Amino acid sequence: MSALLLEAKGVAKHFGGVKALHDVSLSIRKGEIYGLIGPNGAGKTTFFNVLTGLYHPDGGEIVFAGEKLKASAPHEAAARGIARTFQNIRLFANMTARENVMVGRHVRTSAGVMGAVLCDRRTRAEEAAIHRRAEELLYYVGVADRADDLAKHLSYGDQRRLEIARALATDPQLLALDEPAAGMNSTETEGLRRLVEGIRADGITVLLIEHDVKLVMGLCDRVAVLDYGQKISEDVPSIVQKDPRVIEAYLGGAVA
Amino acid sequence: MTLFESLRHNRRAAIGAMLFLGILLAVLPFTVGSMMGNSWLRILDFALLYIMLALGLNIVVGFAGLLDLGYIAFYAVGAYFYALLASPHFGLHLPVWLIIPGGAMLAGLFGIILGAPTLRLRGDYLAIVTLGFGEIVRIFMNNLNAPINITNGPQGISGIDPINMGGVTLAKPIEFVGITIPSLHAYYYLFLGLALLIVFVSIRLEDSRIGRAWVAIREDEIAAKACGINTRNIKLLAFAMGASFGGVAGGLFAGFQGFVSPESFSLMESVMVLCMVVLGGMGNIPGVILGGILLTLLPEAFRHGAGPVQMALFGKILLDPEALRMLAFGLALIVVMLYRPAGLWPSSTRRREFKGEGA
Numbered sequence: 001m002s003a004l005l006l007e008a009k010g011v012a013k014h015f016g017g018v019k020a021l022h023d024v025s026l027s028i029r030k031g032e033i034y035g036l037i038g039p040n041g042a043g044k045t046t047f048f049n050v051l052t053g054l055y056h057p058d059g060g061e062i063v064f065a066g067e068k069l070k071a072s073a074p075h076e077a078a079a080r081g082i083a084r085t086f087q088n089i090r091l092f093a094n095m096t097a098r099e100n101v102m103v104g105r106h107v108r109t110s111a112g113v114m115g116a117v118l119c120d121r122r123t124r125a126e127e128a129a130i131h132r133r134a135e136e137l138l139y140y141v142g143v144a145d146r147a148d149d150l151a152k153h154l155s156y157g158d159q160r161r162l163e164i165a166r167a168l169a170t171d172p173q174l175l176a177l178d179e180p181a182a183g184m185n186s187t188e189t190e191g192l193r194r195l196v197e198g199i200r201a202d203g204i205t206v207l208l209i210e211h212d213v214k215l216v217m218g219l220c221d222r223v224a225v226l227d228y229g230q231k232i233s234e235d236v237p238s239i240v241q242k243d244p245r246v247i248e249a250y251l252g253g254a255v256a
Numbered sequence: 257m258t259l260f261e262s263l264r265h266n267r268r269a270a271i272g273a274m275l276f277l278g279i280l281l282a283v284l285p286f287t288v289g290s291m292m293g294n295s296w297l298r299i300l301d302f303a304l305l306y307i308m309l310a311l312g313l314n315i316v317v318g319f320a321g322l323l324d325l326g327y328i329a330f331y332a333v334g335a336y337f338y339a340l341l342a343s344p345h346f347g348l349h350l351p352v353w354l355i356i357p358g359g360a361m362l363a364g365l366f367g368i369i370l371g372a373p374t375l376r377l378r379g380d381y382l383a384i385v386t387l388g389f390g391e392i393v394r395i396f397m398n399n400l401n402a403p404i405n406i407t408n409g410p411q412g413i414s415g416i417d418p419i420n421m422g423g424v425t426l427a428k429p430i431e432f433v434g435i436t437i438p439s440l441h442a443y444y445y446l447f448l449g450l451a452l453l454i455v456f457v458s459i460r461l462e463d464s465r466i467g468r469a470w471v472a473i474r475e476d477e478i479a480a481k482a483c484g485i486n487t488r489n490i491k492l493l494a495f496a497m498g499a500s501f502g503g504v505a506g507g508l509f510a511g512f513q514g515f516v517s518p519e520s521f522s523l524m525e526s527v528m529v530l531c532m533v534v535l536g537g538m539g540n541i542p543g544v545i546l547g548g549i550l551l552t553l554l555p556e557a558f559r560h561g562a563g564p565v566q567m568a569l570f571g572k573i574l575l576d577p578e579a580l581r582m583l584a585f586g587l588a589l590i591v592v593m594l595y596r597p598a599g600l601w602p603s604s605t606r607r608r609e610f611k612g613e614g615a
């Protein structure tokens with residue numbers, strides 16, 4: 001067994017009376033593709049939001065790479081090495097595809113106002129490196145030909161891939177993808193599968209929320225199932241698929 | 257605009273254009289002064305101050321997307337800082353090279369102080385709170401004459417030292433290698449120099465890590481956070497940078513006018529500067545400069561022209577030129593917003609945006 005990268009311990013999040021997350025504990029190992037599935041409203045996105053510091057948890061804690069994650073500090077989560085995409089794509093719509101990825105480099109670069117104004121050697125080198133890395137990542141995810149187009153003019157599938165490129169630009173250890181295949185056709189989904197496998201092969205751990213059961217079961221090393229904010233199962237796909245609670249709560253007709 | 261873009265790619269044409277623009281800007285005060293008189297020279301000087309203000313506000317509103325309706329407060333801070341430290345009011349006469357940068361820094365600090373409580377606000381709410389802050393600063397200036405007289409209240413501070421550079425005062429004609437440079441011309445060159453410096457800083461910032469972070473916050477604050485941008489600090493930086501430009505303009509204003517009073521820093525002034533940014537083309541530096549020039553010159557042209565034209569046409573003045581001026585201004589605003597919603601000279605991306613929506 002390889003080392004743990006992330007360990008959530010009893011994470012809870014309530015919205016008024018809704019227990020969106022209720023005592024959720026799960027652990028993700030370094031280098032695996034970990035699936036998070038469950039019916040609509042199960043709390044998957046809420047877990048992402050707690051993990052990335054957008055929501056303050058009402059209980060529990062998350063340990064990442066051996067250290068406790070600070071709650072409600074999204075930019076620190078990114079600095080620690082957690083990157084994400086959003087279920088309802090959140091690109092910088094009026095920036096070009098290239099600029100979107102360049103913003104992703106923010107957390108790994110340091111030029112300030114003085115550097116920008118004086119444009120000294122160090123700043124110029126840093127800018128050049130940002131440009132290069134953005135170029136590479138656009139190519140890597142397959143949207144290099146749209147580099148100078150505004151993000152909002154990209155096709156849906158390209159936008160999803162661009163969001164992944166932007167997330168990768170932060171040099172993450174953990175890449176959290178919230179329904180990356182939503183709205184994609186089968187060819188695009190196949191491309192996405194290869195992309196995610198490639199990302200993992202590069203040594204980045206992937207946390208994947210996805211409703212496409214075939215994709216999840218084919219791609220993930222392990223899967224956790226959420227239902228009404230509670231984890232009802234966690235194991236390798238072949239076992240999770242046969243778990244009667246999972247079949248009842250989520251898979252239903254999909255497997256039967 | 258296509259001309260402008262092609263200049264970016266053709267080096268020789270760009271150098272030629274710069275040279276032409278340089279000569280034009282250098283001889284402008286002499287042409288204006290001899291053809292149109294001193295009142296228009298003063299207006300030209302003010303246009304440069306407004307360009308500085310508009311570029312400062314552009315950082316906050318245009319780049320970072322934070323609607324600030326109290327921006328003129330920073331102009332006031334810069335102006336009062338100069339007035340208090342270089343006038344008979346306190347008997348202090350500090351040199352310009354201390355007061356102008358000092359005023360910029362103080363205004364920047366005020367930008368942070370007034371910006372900090374608004375960090376969680378957006379859009380309309382932010383506009384209302386900043387509007388309030390702007391008014392608070394003005395009201396302070398109005399009332400800080402008792403119990404200790406700091407600002408001299410509504411009477412304002414007069415007798416402010418004119419700008420004096422290395423022993424040469426700009427208030428009197430300057431003899432320079434055989435040419436006489438009148439005072440208004442000298443101020444023009446000083447203001448032009450500083451306006452160009454602010455343009456330069458704006459351009460450099462726009463195309464930098466910080467500039468991209470500002471735009472990212474404007475576009476999607478949550479995604480910006482997820483990219484590791486410390487949105488609190490980066491927003492405060494926008495407030496501080498924008499405010500410091502205002503502080504510079506304010507200091508120059510005080511030295512130029514020789515008099516400051518709270519009246520000069522009303523809400524209407526904030527609105528005017530915002531109009532320059534929005535009409536010119538939010539977020540686009542050339543557009544904002546254009547907005548600053550047009551909105552300083554056109555209303556003045558109207559004020560100077562409306563009277564004589566009416567006299568010539570009707571033999572008497574039917575409508576008060578001042579009222580006509582505001583009427584024309586309002587109409588112009590409506591027309592521009594209807595036909596060029598992204599401003600007169602929008603940035604290339606914004607232009608695409610408005611076209612893209614239709615496509």
Ligand SMILES: Nc1ncnc2c1ncn2[C@@H]1O[C@H](COP(=O)(O)OP(=O)(O)OP(=O)(O)O)[C@@H](O)[C@H]1O
Pocket residue numbers: 015018019020038039040041042043044045046047087
């Ligand atoms: N900001 C919020 N305010 C109030 N309730 C919320 C908020 N965010 C999520 N919820 C509620 O929490 C529950 C879990 O929502 P969440 O978005 O995490 O589900 P999900 O598993 O991602 O579902 P889906 O598959 O539809 O994306 C839902 O009942 C939702 O209505």
Ligand SMILES: [Mg+2]
Pocket residue numbers: 044045046087
């Ligand atoms: Mg969701």
